[in-house]
Amino acid sequence: MTAALIDGKAIAKDLRERISGAVGPLEAALGRKPGLAVVLVGEDPASQVYVRNKAKLTRAVGMESFEHRLAADTPQAEVEALIRQLNEDETVDGILLQLPLPDGLDANAAIALIDPEKDVDGLTEVNAGRIVLGKQGLVPCTPQGSVILAKSHLPDLSGLNAVVIGRSILVGKPLALLLQSENATVTMAHSRTKDLAEVCRSADILCAAVGRPEMVRGDWIKPGATIIDVGINRIEAEDGTAKLVGDVAFDEAKEVAGAITPVPGGVGPMTIACLLRNTLLAAARRAGQPDPQ
Numbered sequence: 001m002t003a004a005l006i007d008g009k010a011i012a013k014d015l016r017e018r019i020s021g022a023v024g025p026l027e028a029a030l031g032r033k034p035g036l037a038v039v040l041v042g043e044d045p046a047s048q049v050y051v052r053n054k055a056k057l058t059r060a061v062g063m064e065s066f067e068h069r070l071a072a073d074t075p076q077a078e079v080e081a082l083i084r085q086l087n088e089d090e091t092v093d094g095i096l097l098q099l100p101l102p103d104g105l106d107a108n109a110a111i112a113l114i115d116p117e118k119d120v121d122g123l124t125e126v127n128a129g130r131i132v133l134g135k136q137g138l139v140p141c142t143p144q145g146s147v148i149l150a151k152s153h154l155p156d157l158s159g160l161n162a163v164v165i166g167r168s169i170l171v172g173k174p175l176a177l178l179l180q181s182e183n184a185t186v187t188m189a190h191s192r193t194k195d196l197a198e199v200c201r202s203a204d205i206l207c208a209a210v211g212r213p214e215m216v217r218g219d220w221i222k223p224g225a226t227i228i229d230v231g232i233n234r235i236e237a238e239d240g241t242a243k244l245v246g247d248v249a250f251d252e253a254k255e256v257a258g259a260i261t262p263v264p265g266g267v268g269p270m271t272i273a274c275l276l277r278n279t280l281l282a283a284a285r286r287a288g289q290p291d292p293q
């Protein structure tokens with residue numbers, strides 16, 4: 001059997017098109033474009049690529065992109081002053097602090113200052129608490145995108161067994177909570193889990209967010225399961241070039257699973273699309289408008 005491919009690139013493009021369609025009416029209501037501010041501190045090459053990409057896609061859906069680039073040796077107080085200023089700026093609906101920050105800066109202290117209504121990464125304590133309480137908030141982008149991909153193949157997750165490997169604040173924990181709110185029965189596995197392969201074999205939906213190249217093997221997978229591979233790992237290919245792989249051994253898994261996300265082209269594109277979605281939601285909610293569909 002060969003699994004169906006869950007095409008994150010195409011699903012993300014659809015989502016961006018829907019966002020783009022909702023921006024016009026919201027702009028008319030607000031009297032300005034929704035705006036996303038991205039703060040990049042330092043010269044980390046991967047972060048620079050992400051920030052450039054985010055800005056490009058933000059403009060492509062018709063929203064305003066504000067980029068703030070600070071030197072790597074910027075003092076904490078200056079980063080925090082910028083966040084306070086963006087909190088007050090009425091033209092800014094979403095604030096994203098690109099992580100990781102250079103050594104010597106305290107990311108948690110900076111994130112804690114972001115106005116929860118503009119926290120489009122969903123990282124503040126207020127938004128984390130809202131997920132736990134099942135209240136409306138801004139949901140972290142990667143978990144949100146992962147659930148959209150799972151539901152593109154399995155529209156009703158109710159009663160299904162879901163296993164999430166990884167319990168990070170950014171991905172694993174919120175993903176487990178979101179799947180639970182979709183009425184899946186969720187197991188959260190991590191580095192201390194005993195007999196991980198056996199736990200994984202119980203999963204109708206298996207989400208891997210670990211950061212270990214191709215850790216999940218074909219014989220860990222229940223036949224027909226839906227696999228969401230969040231991992232992005234850079235490894236050396238046989239010919240010596242660099243290539244990206246997920247946390248799941250794709251070639252083995254596709255022979256057993258019912259559906260699987262590729263890496264690249266799976267969860268990755270959804271993360272940025274969901275960031276744009278959160279910016280749209282933040283803009284609408286701040287203006288007292290209904291959530292655009």
Ligand code: NDP
Nearest residue numbers: 142166167168171190191209210211230231232267268271
């Ligand atoms: P973290 O390093 O913060 O968390 C990794 C988690 O995996 C931890 O909970 C850890 O357990 C668990 N883990 C580590 N080793 C094992 C093991 N041998 N068996 C079982 N569990 C293990 O990573 P993130 O959550 O930030 O990211 C996970 C992956 O997702 C990375 O590859 C990252 O690049 C990718 N990612 C992709 C995104 C996208 O847009 N597609 C966005 C964000 C991340 P413990 O808690 O016990 O230490």
